[in-house]
Amino acid sequence: MTEQVFDAALALLVMGVGAWSMMAGRITSAVIIFIVYGLLLSLVWVRIAAIDVALTEAAIGSGATGMLLIAAAYKTGRESGARETVSGSLHVIAVLLASSVALGLASLAFVLPGEPVSLAGDVLRSLPDSGLGNPVAGVLFVYRSFDTLLEKIVLLVALLGVWSLGSDRDWGGIPGLKPFAQKHSVLVLLARTLPPIGLTYAIYMTWVGADVPGGAFQGGTVLAAMWVLVMLAGVRQIPRLSSPALRAAIVAGPVVFLAIGFLGFVSPGQFLAYPQGFAKPLIVAMEIALTLSIGVILGLLSAGPSNGKDAR
Amino acid sequence: MLDLFSVACVLGGAILFMAGTIGLLRFPDQLTRLHALTKVDNLGLGLIVLGLLPQFGWLTGVKLFCTWLLVQLSGAIVTQLIGGAIRTREPRR
Numbered sequence: 001m002t003e004q005v006f007d008a009a010l011a012l013l014v015m016g017v018g019a020w021s022m023m024a025g026r027i028t029s030a031v032i033i034f035i036v037y038g039l040l041l042s043l044v045w046v047r048i049a050a051i052d053v054a055l056t057e058a059a060i061g062s063g064a065t066g067m068l069l070i071a072a073a074y075k076t077g078r079e080s081g082a083r084e085t086v087s088g089s090l091h092v093i094a095v096l097l098a099s100s101v102a103l104g105l106a107s108l109a110f111v112l113p114g115e116p117v118s119l120a121g122d123v124l125r126s127l128p129d130s131g132l133g134n135p136v137a138g139v140l141f142v143y144r145s146f147d148t149l150l151e152k153i154v155l156l157v158a159l160l161g162v163w164s165l166g167s168d169r170d171w172g173g174i175p176g177l178k179p180f181a182q183k184h185s186v187l188v189l190l191a192r193t194l195p196p197i198g199l200t201y202a203i204y205m206t207w208v209g210a211d212v213p214g215g216a217f218q219g220g221t222v223l224a225a226m227w228v229l230v231m232l233a234g235v236r237q238i239p240r241l242s243s244p245a246l247r248a249a250i251v252a253g254p255v256v257f258l259a260i261g262f263l264g265f266v267s268p269g270q271f272l273a274y275p276q277g278f279a280k281p282l283i284v285a286m287e288i289a290l291t292l293s294i295g296v297i298l299g300l301l302s303a304g305p306s307n308g309k310d311a312r
Numbered sequence: 313m314l315d316l317f318s319v320a321c322v323l324g325g326a327i328l329f330m331a332g333t334i335g336l337l338r339f340p341d342q343l344t345r346l347h348a349l350t351k352v353d354n355l356g357l358g359l360i361v362l363g364l365l366p367q368f369g370w371l372t373g374v375k376l377f378c379t380w381l382l383v384q385l386s387g388a389i390v391t392q393l394i395g396g397a398i399r400t401r402e403p404r405r
Contacts, residue, residue: 186392193385
């Protein structure tokens with residue numbers, strides 16, 4: 001009984017906060033409410049025992065996206081010089097679009113034909129063959145590896161999209177992120193003490209992802225957060241976007257993924273299939289490379305396009 | 313006995329969270345609102361962690377304690393930054 005009351009209250013709260021985010025007058029308020037919405041949504045995922053999704057929602061959906069949206073709101077507000085308010089018609093369009101998506105999904109859930117077919121039992125029975133303990137990692141890397149590969153490539157394309165916002169002759173310069181102005185601020189202390197802890201945590205999160213909730217996306221986000229903190233505090237210089245080491249880190253994940261995918265042609269004879277007995281080490285290698293790439297890409301997404309200083 | 317201790321501590325933490333939230337909503341200016349928030353971070357979360365400690369093994373206990381320490385660190389520093397920002401923006405009254 002108490003659980004149902006809690007779930008119902010949570011569901012109502014999520015819907016209310018979602019509506020509030022769309023109706024908020026200022027863009028920055030809307031973004032902050034959206035971040036709260038993401039955190040509440042991750043509570044919902046915890047309630048339905050999807051810890052992996054909850055972690056990803058909190059890290060990517062709320063944290064990383066929220067940071068990008070705040071940066072975008074600040075930038076557009078400053079560049080247009082106007083008050084960063086949203087006009088009434090935009091509210092109406094946003095509400096209409098969001099509710100039509102929600103209604104569409106809800107109607108799909110109601111017209112599902114008969115008994116839903118679940119493959120969960122089959123997956124759990126053959127999970128030990130991959131050597132993994134976390135069924136989510138198993139599905140992502142064994143049954144749905146092509147989707148997982150494309151997900152990472154989407155990130156790459158998003159980064160290229162951000163880079164192309166800069167002008168042509170600035171290509172490959174230093175990103176336009178402005179470090180915090182005060183040199184002796186307490187932020188520097190945080191940027192010096194937190195990264196070792198964060199780094200350890202990111203490695204831990206990626207490593208345990210094979211057996212319990214966690215994995216490359218969550219670890220990579222923590223990595224990115226630490227790097228953004230270091231860049232913001234001005235503890236380390238932001239690297240040039242044309243730096244070969246940086247470019248290598250960006251493509252490391254997809255390259256290792258594709259290499260192992262093509263290796264599948266040699267041994268079991270199929271793209272993205274793993275040789276008998278080598279599934280777990282190969283998947284862990286992919287996760288490590290992906291964590292590095294995701295961390296660097298998310299960090300660079302928040303650093304923005306080149307500002308023209310020190311361009312190629 | 314230990315369960316009673318847990319319930320008392322978590323309840324105390326929850327009451328502090330409630331008080332902090334009321335403070336955040338009702339206090340007149342930004343600095344006092346920050347003041348309300350820090351109490352929740354330090355003591356409220358501390359009490360909840362303390363209450364949960366006897367319910368788990370030592371490894372989870374260490375993790376919980378580390379979580380509290382990290383929240384302390386980031387909470388203290390973020391509060392400093394926000395406070396500094398308020399001071400530079402507003403002329404002294």
